[in-house]
Amino acid sequence: MQISAPGASVAGSSFFFHSLTDLFMQISQHLGTLFLGLLMTSSMSCQGAESATKPVDPVQETVTIRIDPSKTYQTIRHFGGSDAWACQFVGKWPLAKKNAIADLLFSKDTHSDGRPKGIGLSLWRFNAGGGTAEQGDASGIRDEWRRAESFFAADGGYDWNKQEGQMWFLQAAKERGVNEFLVFPNSPPVQFTTNGKGYATNGQPNLPAQQYDKFAGYLADVIDGVRRKTGITFQYVSPVNEPQWDWSDGGQEGTPYFNNQIAAITRSLSAALLKKNLATKINIAEAGQIDYLYSEHNRPGRASQVTAFFDKNSPDYVCNLPNVLPAISGHSYFTTSPYKAAAEKRRQLAAAVAKVPGLEYWQSEYCILGDNEGEIKGEGRDLGINAGLYMARVIHNDLVNAQAAAWHWWISVSPYDYKDGLVYIDKNKNDGSFQSSKMLWALGNFSRFVRPGAVRVDVSGGLGTDAMVVSSYLNTDKSLVTVIVNADNQDRDISLAISGGQPAGAVSVYETSAEHDLAPVRNAGADGRLAVKKQSIVTIIRQL
Secondary structure, three states: OOOOOOOOOOOOOOOOOOOHHHOOOOOOOOOOOOOOOOOOHHHEOOOOOEOOOOOOOOOOOOEEEEEEEEEEEEEOOEEEEEOOOOHHHHOOOOHHHHHHHHHHHHOOOEOOOOOEOOOOOOEEEEEOOOOHHHHHHHHOOOOHHHOOOOOEOOOOOEOOOOOHHHHHHHHHHHHOOOOEEEEEOOOOOOOOOOOOOOEOEOOEOOOOHHHHHHHHHHHHHHHHHHHHHHOOOOOEEOOOOOOOOOOOOOOOOEOOOOHHHHHHHHHHHHHHHHHOOOOOEEEEEEEOOOHHHHOOOOOOOOOOHHHHHHOOOOOOOOOOOOOEEEEEEEEOOOOOOOHHHHHHHHHHHHHHHHOOOOOEEEEEEOOOOOOHHHOOOOEOOOOOHHHHHHHHHHHHHHHHOOOOOEEEEEEOEEOOOEOOOOEEEOOOOOOOOEEEOHHHHHHHHHHOOOOOOOEEEEEEEOOOOOOEEEEEEEOOOOEEEEEEEEOOOOOEEEEEEEOOOOOOOOEEEEEEOOOOOOEEEOOEOOOOEEEEOOOEEEEEEEEO
């Protein structure tokens, strides 16, 4: 993503549970006052839980949330993050430190007191660089940390020992259970670009047509070479990134494209992958903001991408290619505030995607960027809960209103004074300190517990405002995961009511707040009632 400061298809409809009507008992009766104190440890399935959440005001009315697992929406594919740009250096840090950072991002293990070691990302995005790091200052990219190596050797062949730091994180992700990987370039290798640089001139596309096949061949070679080097296969390749922007300021690698150019590159890449017998699927088109997926907005010829690439009557139709993924990707930048307007844009996107049978939407890049209607600014690190809450509401909006099947963060490890990182580090290439952020743990409220293959299920009730938003997901192991984002300044007494006859099994609750980092808390009873603190993100897991 370009940062100025440093720094519905109902895919899960086949999930129908015939026995739901006799599984659960309605538990939303007895609305009224409730004083929640410490509950017995036996009401929790997690051990080593934190002390009880402060009881809510006994005169406060209980908020009932109704969940209907029989009504399903999209299937969740994965939650992901990117290795750009810091992992090229951090992957060479002392082993103990980079292992600790990898644990924060990928681990599904727990500490002895029940706290998660990490957020369990289920996809890792690998940046195939354009070779600007080898150019050094001559690259024109001012910030060394935003330059990136390519796999080209000086003699024109390949050197699979390059991108060493990123390769370390790629393997660390695999060792911690990540099974899905995506490779993406921001720019073609500088050997192929029009101006010999990793960014454009005067907003013009920086890859001439005669180089499309060479660029496609390079990406296929990278996928094959990394597989041979590490044993890791990239399931997905995303050949273009934010083609609507000019990419002419030397801030990072990047190039614009028109839709017909993206289609031509996709056709070349399809042929190159087939030639090497690679099963990797092509994911397009990483739109710079979601408006460009369903409308022309302000970029004619570079927008309306759902129609351009997935309408059979379009000259740029590519869905007939055997290795094009039936998913279109876009980025949530510049469309997240105010909440109601953001929700409407996402509903428009979902409606456009739903017109194409079998098509999914992937939200493939986001960090807090811009001024967001004065709600929160991208500039300035914020390790606290305000940034975490804002991010959690964006995730909810993308999953519920855009019906995103995947949700990916931008730079997972950041050295910048910006709200762009999950883990923050010193800007030191050899060693340094690191810190987790509430944004990391807020994402973990979803990524740690909503696993690949989960289906989003219907939720109703609540406050009736966007001060508190709720979504629910049914995993393949039949655990029901409900995420409550309470951005309000008031504690809430919640009653979860699941449609059906019999009560669900034991409940586990995890909280991200000013006090807790995705910690297990004793604020719920087996009857489905719980206290949700103000300014907190709470995940409730019940086994059905």
